[in-house]
Amino acid sequence: MMIALNKPLTPDLVKLTSYLAQVNESGWYTNFGPLHEQLTKRLEAYLGVENLLLVSNGTLAIQVACKALNINSAITTPFSFVATTSSLLWQGIDTAFSDIDVSNYNLCPKKLDEALSQDESYDAIVATHVYGNPCDVKGITDIANKYNKKVIYDAAHAFGVKVDGQSVLNFGDASTLSFHATKLFHTVEGGAIIFKNKTNFEIAKQLINFGIQSDGALGSPGINAKLNEYQCAIGLTLLDDIEPVMKRRTLLFNLYVEELKAYVEMPKWHELATKNGAYMPIFIKDEKLQEKIIEALASENIQSRRYFTPSLDIAYNKQKSFGCESSHCISGGVLCLPLHAYITPSDVLKVTDVIKKIIQS
Ligand SMILES: Cc1ncc(COP(=O)(O)O)c(C=O)c1O
Known part of the structure; x- marks a missing residue:
């Protein structure tokens, strides 16, 4: 599935x-x-x-x-x-x-x-x-x-x-x-x-x-x-049911983080903020490795998507930019993994196993 x-x-x-x-x-x-x-x-x-x-x-x-x-x-x-x-x-x-x-x-x-x-x-x-x-x-x-x-x-x-x-x-x-x-x-x-x-x-x-x-x-x-x-x-x-949904998504988010923190970079969460489990972004600087991970996930029937790319100063390059080097770097390497109310912890482990195997290979 x-x-x-x-x-x-x-x-x-x-x-x-x-x-x-x-x-x-x-x-x-x-x-x-x-x-x-x-x-x-x-x-x-x-x-x-x-x-x-x-x-x-x-x-x-x-x-x-x-x-x-x-x-x-x-x-x-x-x-x-x-x-x-x-x-x-x-x-x-x-x-x-x-x-x-x-x-x-x-x-x-x-x-x-x-x-x-x-x-x-x-x-x-x-x-x-x-x-x-x-x-x-x-x-x-x-x-x-x-x-x-x-x-x-x-x-x-x-x-x-x-x-x-x-x-x-x-x-x-x-x-x-x-x-x-x-x-x-x-x-x-x-x-x-x-x-x-x-x-x-x-x-x-x-x-x-x-x-x-x-x-x-x-x-x-x-x-x-x-x-x-x-x-x-x-x-x-x-x-009526949003509180358990948010709790569940946050749990899945935390599971992803635990499983992947030794393998990939992720955005640093605001220290005083709660989470909502809206998205699961990871950052893989090496383009070829990122491509390999996307392909390996796809071959296991797991969707992933690169967003947000391109950096918007590049898409709208007639607008003034004060220099957006960090955005260029992040938008090139960010990948979002499956996260919604209907996936299970074992789905998350399936995704993280694929990623770990590719990184270790
Ligand atoms: C960061 C951000 N801003 C604005 C929007 C636009 O919202 P809508 O699709 O409801 O117009 C979206 C998503 O769609 C979004 O992710």
Whole structure:
């Protein structure tokens, strides 16, 4: 049997049907309906956040957060999923790249400081908590305060993660989540923005509804980025069981780490942060060895994938870069291994055995 890289969490049909029946009965299918309200409140309570706005995907979450915070230029990470950068460029935001920390693959505060000392003109810092591993949020806050910049965290991978006892989503002016089917928690397509400040939340709520104000008058031009009631039903169904799912995935993640730590490099996890088991990245510098491992896994029917590659400063090479050597190195060698709610510890051991054999050979 194939060991898949990822498998979406399947909603329990009995529970889902009861939520869907509520939608059918109410006849309220979208536009901030009762299930939307329930999911918002339950996510705020579960994640330990306020001012959470559900949106239709994680890409629009970044775009709407930027609009609400009036961001026209940003300095960002080259090592992330393409949407972190493409969402900015699509919106005409002047975007530049600053390098990552080679130890954890996240935007490096020291390099950010060097970049901003050369050019202070950017409105904001856009950083990703790559693979759910929190950025050095303290270091980035210090730099943001030093240069008076806004901060948006792309937290698409960081659902449920805490730093020093509090949600990672509470750092920065806004954090964005993706609820795409491949994510730990999902609504098939969907996402959320968590704002530090209620005023920005209110602005964004208007923006995702075409810019229509609460009194019906037209404000700044908006977009349609609302999450509908049927998708909220999926979210509510999955949220009931998300805690054991996250625990299970974290257990599998820890097993991978134990088995592989003597054989391959891995990103260093934030010392004060919890884990969520969203991804299992390993780093293999030697290209030929990496290729051999991918082939050996494939021959055992085990999926693996190289992401994130290419480094986004290379993909978008017309944008300014302050030098992204570490990102080039990491994006060349990173490989993600199967990790989802439906694999077993023995699946993990099968994967790690294949890798160990190749490395020892
Ligand atoms: C880091 C990151 N940012 C943004 C996104 C975009 O989210 P969505 O697919 O919900 O638009 C994703 C994943 O899809 C992601 O992994």
